Amino acid sequence: MTIRADDSKHTARPRREALLNRPARARAREKADLLIVNANELVTLSANNQRPRTGKHLLELGVVRDGALVIKDGRIAAVGKTHEITRAYKSENIVSANGKTVLPGFVDSHTHLVFAGTREDEFLLRVEGASKQEILDRGGGLLRIVKETRRANVEKLVEKATETLNSMLEHGTTTVEAKSGYGLTTKDEMKILEAIQRLNQMHPVDLIPTFLGANAIPLEYANEPEDFVDLIVDEMIPKAADKGHAEFCDVSCERDAFNMDQSRRILTAGKNLGLKPKVHADESTPSGGAELAASVGAASADHVLFSSGEGLKAMAEKGIVATLLPASAFSLMTGRFPDARTMINLGVPIALGTDFSPNCWVENLQLVIAFACHFMRLNPAEAITAATINAAHAVNRAGEVGSLEVGKKADILVLDVPNHNFLGYRFSVNLVEKVIKNGRLVVDKEAAESEYRLLEEQET
Ligand SMILES: [Zn+2]
Numbered sequence: 001m002t003i004r005a006d007d008s009k010h011t012a013r014p015r016r017e018a019l020l021n022r023p024a025r026a027r028a029r030e031k032a033d034l035l036i037v038n039a040n041e042l043v044t045l046s047a048n049n050q051r052p053r054t055g056k057h058l059l060e061l062g063v064v065r066d067g068a069l070v071i072k073d074g075r076i077a078a079v080g081k082t083h084e085i086t087r088a089y090k091s092e093n094i095v096s097a098n099g100k101t102v103l104p105g106f107v108d109s110h111t112h113l114v115f116a117g118t119r120e121d122e123f124l125l126r127v128e129g130a131s132k133q134e135i136l137d138r139g140g141g142l143l144r145i146v147k148e149t150r151r152a153n154v155e156k157l158v159e160k161a162t163e164t165l166n167s168m169l170e171h172g173t174t175t176v177e178a179k180s181g182y183g184l185t186t187k188d189e190m191k192i193l194e195a196i197q198r199l200n201q202m203h204p205v206d207l208i209p210t211f212l213g214a215n216a217i218p219l220e221y222a223n224e225p226e227d228f229v230d231l232i233v234d235e236m237i238p239k240a241a242d243k244g245h246a247e248f249c250d251v252s253c254e255r256d257a258f259n260m261d262q263s264r265r266i267l268t269a270g271k272n273l274g275l276k277p278k279v280h281a282d283e284s285t286p287s288g289g290a291e292l293a294a295s296v297g298a299a300s301a302d303h304v305l306f307s308s309g310e311g312l313k314a315m316a317e318k319g320i321v322a323t324l325l326p327a328s329a330f331s332l333m334t335g336r337f338p339d340a341r342t343m344i345n346l347g348v349p350i351a352l353g354t355d356f357s358p359n360c361w362v363e364n365l366q367l368v369i370a371f372a373c374h375f376m377r378l379n380p381a382e383a384i385t386a387a388t389i390n391a392a393h394a395v396n397r398a399g400e401v402g403s404l405e406v407g408k409k410a411d412i413l414v415l416d417v418p419n420h421n422f423l424g425y426r427f428s429v430n431l432v433e434k435v436i437k438n439g440r441l442v443v444d445k446e447a448a449e450s451e452y453r454l455l456e457e458q459e460t
Helices: 016-021 055-059 082-088 120-127 132-137 142-151 154-170 186-202 225-244 260-272 289-296 309-318 326-332 340-346 365-376 380-387 389-394 445-459
Strands: 034-043 063-072 075-081 094-096 101-104 106-108 173-179 206-214 248-253 276-281 300-303 321-324 350-352 412-415 432-437 440-444
Touching: 034 082, 034 412, 055 340, 055 380, 063 082, 075 082, 106 365, 106 380, 106 389, 120 132, 142 186, 154 173, 154 186, 154 432, 154 440, 173 389, 186 206, 186 225, 206 225, 206 260, 225 260, 248 260, 260 276, 260 289, 276 289, 289 300, 289 309, 309 340, 321 340, 321 389, 326 365, 340 350, 340 365, 350 365, 350 380, 350 389, 365 380, 380 389, 432 445, 440 445
Parallel strands: 034 094, 034 101, 106 173, 173 206, 206 248, 248 276, 276 300, 300 321, 321 350
Antiparallel strands: 034 063, 063 075, 101 412, 412 432, 432 440
16 A cells, blocks of 8 residues: 555654644645545556566465555556545545556557458358468468558558557557557558557557568468568568657567578667567467567567476576467457466466457457456456566566556446456446546446436437
8 A cells, every 4th residue: 555645644643733833735635637446456466567477476466455546747647545545635526436447558568459350251151160371372371461551641650550449449448569560561550550659649648659561471472481580570670660650579489481590680670779679479389489588578478378387488588478369369269378387387477468460350448357267267466467567577667657656557347247257247238437548538338328318318
């Protein structure tokens, strides 16, 4: 519990002389921009956040019962019990979270946010059991999205991604990592990074840009993949690193994409220009992705569905986050999910993400948490930690978001459920009632519902 204001007066009743000697302003309650009070559970995730959490620390949610929180200038100014907070602070804007659960905003640490086109017809083929190769032979796959994305202008990409971000925000996601990767030419990759930059400026959700020019080998380089790696290293990465277009450099280290040597070359080139490495690792085969992530000191290795025991041990030693994407594994329809329990036992820090993409159209991290509980047997507390503070670590934002601690951004959710175990237990509906982003109430389902009730009453 942290209370910034002087709380000595709460511990004992002051004697009359002491009260008389005390300057008047010391007794006045400090004014806040917004107070959240009476939360049945205030899930703070405070303490032990210098490094991504591992093992039993994943279970430590730091729940305050009858909790309250103070917001000033877009930041969290104090956290504590309601009776302590309301003695020290006042505000004209008070949110009652009576019977509800308050959480930090979710951090979606792996998305392919910006693209044009859809792949629902391929979904039908997948349901019927078609292989990746059969889909490619019929002109589908990732490269069809590349074709459509190349045709789209920045404005169209921004417009489409805005709809996605609105939906993500309504479901409680307040920070999103967004990758390029559907352009695969220098011009089109930069166009996607520009779209991400514009979205970050105009949308309440904070975006973290990742350059993923090495998402796939485009048709025109099918016979000369090394030439495409040269293009990425010599032209795309310097441009992506210039003017802070990207913070991370990602690579798809897979049998049908980039091999170990090519991946290492790309990540090293990025690292030399200040882009922190990330790896799409071992998604469909054991491809050495986990080992690569450990050896280049990546911020995270993502998917890790087929990673070797050695690779996972190396990740644990280096403290590399494994970003698990159970909705993506679900969409593959193979029935295989990342072995989260082994990772936790080995001491690998885990995070969760949606892997939102044209092939895995999921905007809702609550569902990802439910999948993590059902298919990977995570405790809801572990899954919540993975979708908040550990996901923040995976995108280098743990000092800013991912927990409810004094000084951090006021990115806060009010869930209309009495405790955090409902995340996982009650799934497929949106449990988020309110979203506060940078201290501003940006989603309020309760207000929308009362307006709806009012309309109904007027009509009858
Ligand atoms: Zn991905």
